[in-house]
Amino acid sequence: xxxxxxxxxHLIKTRGQQVTLRCSxxxxxxxxxxxxxxxxxxxxxxFQYYEEEERQRGNFPDRFSGHQFPNYSSELNVNxxxxxxxxxxxxxxxPQGPGGTEAFFGQGTRxxxx
Amino acid sequence: xxxxxxxxxxxxVSEGASLELRCNYSYGATPYLFxxxxxxxxxxxxxxxxxxxxxxxxxxKGFEAEFKRSQSSFNLRKPSVHWSDAxxxxxxxxxxxxxxxxxxxxxxxxxxxx
Numbered sequence: 274x275x276x277x278x279x280x281x282x283h284l285i286k287t288r289g290q291q292v293t294l295r296c297s298x299x300x301x302x303x304x305x306x307x308x309x310x311x312x313x314x315x316x317x318x319x320f321q322y323y324e325e326e327e328r329q330r331g332n333f334p335d336r337f338s339g340h341q342f343p344n345y346s347s348e349l350n351v352n353x354x355x356x357x358x359x360x361x362x363x364x365x366x367x368p369q370g371p372g373g374t375e376a377f378f379g380q381g382t383r384x385x386x387x
Numbered sequence: 388x389x390x391x392x393x394x395x396x397x398x399x400v401s402e403g404a405s406l407e408l409r410c411n412y413s414y415g416a417t418p419y420l421f422x423x424x425x426x427x428x429x430x431x432x433x434x435x436x437x438x439x440x441x442x443x444x445x446x447x448k449g450f451e452a453e454f455k456r457s458q459s460s461f462n463l464r465k466p467s468v469h470w471s472d473a474x475x476x477x478x479x480x481x482x483x484x485x486x487x488x489x490x491x492x493x494x495x496x497x498x499x500x501x
Contacts, residue, residue, distance in 0.1 A: 277430075306488060315391075315477050315491030316431070329486045363430060367487060374419060374438060374487060378431040 275300070277379035279364050285385045286354050294349040294382045298366030304328075305347040306376065307339060310361040322347050351384075359386045389414050389485070391478050393492035400468050401500050408463040408495050410478030420461040421479040421489070422452055431477065437461065448472070473499045 278297045286292050298305050304323045308316035318331035322341035336352045345366075351358055361383050365376040392411045400406050412418060419438050423431040435446025442454040452463045461478060475496050479489040 308489075308491075313493075315479075315493045316489070318488045318490070321486060321488060329488050331488070365431075365489075374481075374483075375421075375433065375436055376481075376487070376489060377433070378423075380430040383428070 277302075277364055277366050277377050279362075279379035279382050281382060282380065283383045283385075285387060288354055288356060288386055290354050291350065291352045292354060292384060294351075294362050294364075294384070295346065296349070296364030296366075296379060297346045298364075299377045302366035302368045302377070303345050304367045304369075305341060305345065306365045306367070307347070307349045308363040308365065309333070310363055310381070311357075312360070316363055319349070354386045356386050359384060389480065389490045391480050391490055391492035393476075393478055393495050395495045396493070397496045397498065399498040399500060402470050403467050406463075406465045406468045406472070406497070408476050408478075408497070410461045410463065410492060411459050412461065412478070412480045412490075413459065414480050414482060414490075416482035416484040419481045419483075419487070420452075420454060421481070422446065422450070422461075422463045423477045423479060423491075425475045425477065425494075427474075434463070434476075468497075468499055470499045470501060473497055 306321040307319040310316040321329040325341045338350045341347045361381045363381045364379045390413045422434040478492040481487045481489045
């Protein structure tokens with residue numbers, strides 16, 4: 274079982290650019306959540322996808338958007354990057370829809386905005 | 388508002404000594420509680436979880452945690468710390484009523500001295 278896989282592992286972008294991060298959930302999991310972890314802080318919930326729809330959203334601007342594909346994989350898109358978007362972006366998957374419980378996390382994508 | 392407080396930013400213990408990391412939460416629903424560990428630059432690994440039932444839960448790597456509803460606490464303990472336990476530890480809370488999005492504390496960095 275490959276677990277939750279994220280790509281790329283590291284990324285450097287320029288302020289104002291757009292970025293797409295990818296996540297493949299653990300086998301058998303159908304719900305994907307994204308978190309942002311700024312340096313020295315705990316992860317902050319961005320949004321959650323289930324059945325290809327955004328089901329919940331945290332306190333993040335519309336510059337952050339996502340998508341879920343029929344195979345349950347997901348993308349996180351960030352437009353008009355700001356320096357403050359530099360962070361570790363974590364993907365988590367859970368089984369059985371939003372009512373699932375234990376979340377499995379990927380290794381994250383380290384985004385640096387310069 | 389949902390929140391998790393980890394009062395200790397850093398803790399240093401000697402190898403072989405006991406460990407207790409504190410976690411307090413404020414949540415408007417019946418909580419699920421988790422402890423995750425993160426090594427530098429890595430994703431989150433689940434140590435243990437509490438959903439219901441016995442309030443003392445056992446996890447991996449010899450860790451345990453006790454849920455105390457009256458104190459809104461879920462402290463993590465280990466009787467004898469190993470040098471490999473040095474990492475950052477995050478307490479998190481979720482609930483089925485909130486679609487199981489996780490709210491994390493700011494983390495506690497554990498240093499182990501030999």
